Amino acid sequence: xxxxxxxxxxxxxxxxxxxxxxxxxxxxxxxxxxxxxxxxxxxxxxxxxxxxxxxxxxxxxxxxxxxxxxxxxxxxxxxxxxxxxxxxxxxxxxxxxxxxxxxxxxxxxxxxx
Numbered sequence: 065x066x067x068x069x070x071x072x073x074x075x076x077x078x079x080x081x082x083x084x085x086x087x088x089x090x091x092x093x094x095x096x097x098x099x100x101x102x103x104x105x106x107x108x109x110x111x112x113x114x115x116x117x118x119x120x121x122x123x124x125x126x127x128x129x130x131x132x133x134x135x136x137x138x139x140x141x142x143x144x145x146x147x148x149x150x151x152x153x154x155x156x157x158x159x160x161x162x163x164x165x166x167x168x169x170x171x172x173x174x175x176x177x
Contacts, residue, residue, distance in 0.1 A: 070117035077114055080107035094166070098173045 084104040088097045119126070130136050158166070 066117075067121055070114055070121065073110055074114035074118055077107045077111035080104075081111055095173075098170050101170075102174065 080103060084100045084107070088100055088104070130139060157163075
């Protein structure tokens with residue numbers, strides 16, 4: 065039963081994360097991103113927990129998949145891409161004169177919900 069709950073939670077959180085992420089990607093307005101943030105954040109947490117459950121049920125299969133050379137290369141490339149993009153994002157700081165007021169306004173917007 066728990067396996068079925070994890071599967072449904074993973075599926076629904078994937079739909080929520082992908083749809084909210086795509087909307088934020090195509091509707092490039094900070095106000096809309098702030099509006100969608102609670103949905104994206106909550107279902108992101110649910111997705112992380114669901115993935116942990118999914119991995120606990122399927123770890124042996126995933127390890128078996130990674131023994132295939134093309135899959136291992138693809139997985140390694142994806143990890144490299146993730147590390148590079150995190151590096152770029154973390155080194156692309158927003159100037160304090162912009163970030164501080166933006167963070168304050170975002171906090172006020174989230175407090176109104």
